[in-house]
Amino acid sequence: MSNFGFTDLRLVNPYEVAFxxxxxxxxxxxxxENAREFPTLAEAVADCSLIVGTTSRGRRALEHPLRRLExxxxxxxxxxxxxxxxxxxxxxxxxxxxxxxxxxxxxxPTREEHxxxxxxxxxxxxxxxxxxxxxxxxxxxxxxRAARAADLDRLTELLAQALDQAGYVHRQESTxxxxxxxxxxxxxxxxxxxxxxGMLRQILWKFSAASDSPRK
Amino acid sequence: MSNFGFTDLRLVNPYEVAFxxxxxxxxxxxxxENAREFPTLAEAVADCSLIVGTTSRGRRALEHPLRRLExxxxxxxxxxxxxxxxxxxxxxxxxxxxxxxxxxxxxxPTREEHxxxxxxxxxxxxxxxxxxxxxxxxxxxxxxRAARAADLDRLTELLAQALDQAGYVHRQESTxxxxxxxxxxxxxxxxxxxxxxGMLRQILWKFSAASDSPRK
Numbered sequence: 001m002s003n004f005g006f007t008d009l010r011l012v013n014p015y016e017v018a019f020x021x022x023x024x025x026x027x028x029x030x031x032x033e034n035a036r037e038f039p040t041l042a043e044a045v046a047d048c049s050l051i052v053g054t055t056s057r058g059r060r061a062l063e064h065p066l067r068r069l070e071x072x073x074x075x076x077x078x079x080x081x082x083x084x085x086x087x088x089x090x091x092x093x094x095x096x097x098x099x100x101x102x103x104x105x106x107x108x109p110t111r112e113e114h115x116x117x118x119x120x121x122x123x124x125x126x127x128x129x130x131x132x133x134x135x136x137x138x139x140x141x142x143x144x145r146a147a148r149a150a151d152l153d154r155l156t157e158l159l160a161q162a163l164d165q166a167g168y169v170h171r172q173e174s175t176x177x178x179x180x181x182x183x184x185x186x187x188x189x190x191x192x193x194x195x196x197x198g199m200l201r202q203i204l205w206k207f208s209a210a211s212d213s214p215r216k
Numbered sequence: 217m218s219n220f221g222f223t224d225l226r227l228v229n230p231y232e233v234a235f236x237x238x239x240x241x242x243x244x245x246x247x248x249e250n251a252r253e254f255p256t257l258a259e260a261v262a263d264c265s266l267i268v269g270t271t272s273r274g275r276r277a278l279e280h281p282l283r284r285l286e287x288x289x290x291x292x293x294x295x296x297x298x299x300x301x302x303x304x305x306x307x308x309x310x311x312x313x314x315x316x317x318x319x320x321x322x323x324x325p326t327r328e329e330h331x332x333x334x335x336x337x338x339x340x341x342x343x344x345x346x347x348x349x350x351x352x353x354x355x356x357x358x359x360x361r362a363a364r365a366a367d368l369d370r371l372t373e374l375l376a377q378a379l380d381q382a383g384y385v386h387r388q389e390s391t392x393x394x395x396x397x398x399x400x401x402x403x404x405x406x407x408x409x410x411x412x413x414g415m416l417r418q419i420l421w422k423f424s425a426a427s428d429s430p431r432k
Contacts, residue, residue: 002327003324003326003337004326005327027329065360069344069348070348070349070350070353071352071353073353074353109344109347109348109352110219110220111218111219111221114218114219114243115219117340118340120337121219121337121339122340123337124333124340125340125341125344128285128324128341128344128345129348132285132286132325132345133284133286134350136284136287137286137287137289137290
């Protein structure tokens with residue numbers, strides 16, 4: 001809840017009051033401190049105008065509309081007014097009596113063979129769907145400064161020289177074209193092109209130093 | 217993982233081998249039994265062609281492209297070939313050395329004040345994004361058989377009769393129009409319209425029985 005910015009936790013007749021001491025919730029103390037307990041579900045949701053229950057696929061004959069999270073999340077976001085999202089106990093889920101308070105039910109699209117989810121994970125997945133920003137999926141990847149052609153040409157030249165000195169290839173025009181394409185496929189950003197230029201310069205320096213040094 | 221149909225769990229140098237005995241994973245034994253352990257991250261991801269690390273917002277100066285889950289999930293789904301999604305330890309997350317194996321990094325869009333998530337919940341949210349079906353959000357609500365106008369007219373008539381006998385209103389034409397609109401706003405399905413007709417018939421029967429019975 002805290003990760004995704006939800007703060008209004010309500011508990012119906014909790015068996016353990018120990019929930020307040022939850023240790024792992026380092027940054028969530030406020031939510032736990034402000035959590036309210038209610039003797040009945042009706043009282044817990046009295047001020048809400050949309051009540052949505054969560055259930056795993058096909059747990060029982062459902063008398064309610066059952067919506068997948070993708071659609072249900074959209075409807076909850078569209079709802080004008082306070083909405084309650086109900087989660088049952090880890091073991092039994094929501095009872096039929098609990099569900100009768102709901103306008104409709106929501107299911108996380110788990111696979112059929114393993115429908116029932118861990119409670120904390122269910123809550124995280126549902127709340128993620130509610131804060132999920134569809135526009136963010138379409139965003140272009142982060143701005144990157146691609147290397148300029150001049151740097152890539154210089155890179156091609158230095159790589160060809162290094163390979164030549166290493167005896168890898170003869171300096172043929174067809175090889176030069178292959179190297180040029182190879183380097184374009186690397187899709188280097190400006191910074192990485194600089195790094196490569198530096199590495200190749202060093203290699204070339206080492207070659208020239210080695211060939212200059214007197215041999216025994 | 218099991219909930220969302222992912223089966224290939226790999227562990228790098230786990231501190232506890234006790235993970236295999238995880239009790240709560242009732243339906244996930246197969247995943248745990250088939251989980252493989254590797255001494256290094258490089259070995260664990262050797263056969264993968266896309267390596268994506270997970271990190272919380274702004275944990276450190278990031279040298280990698282950092283993508284929100286909405287976008288990152290889309291890119292992973294589009295990737296042709298085996299992709300690895302890396303999660304660090306609950307306490308420390310991925311190290312810089314771990315991240316250097318990654319093509320890019322992924323972050324769950326948690327709020328800035330509370331970025332770091334529970335490990336199991338992070339995994340659930342990321343895998344949900346990967347199996348999420350955008351088309352399901354656009355789907356029209358489940359097919360429902362709306363009540364026919366004839367039934368709604370009958371309902372309006374019975375309700376007007378019941379209210380008349382209860383002394384709630386006089387049978388004016390304007391009242392009839394209000395009731396007709398009220399009943400249309402209920403947006404009843406065929407079955408619920410039947411239920412309402414039955415309830416009102418019973419109420420009317422009770423009224424007539426009461427008025428027929430000899431009074432003292």
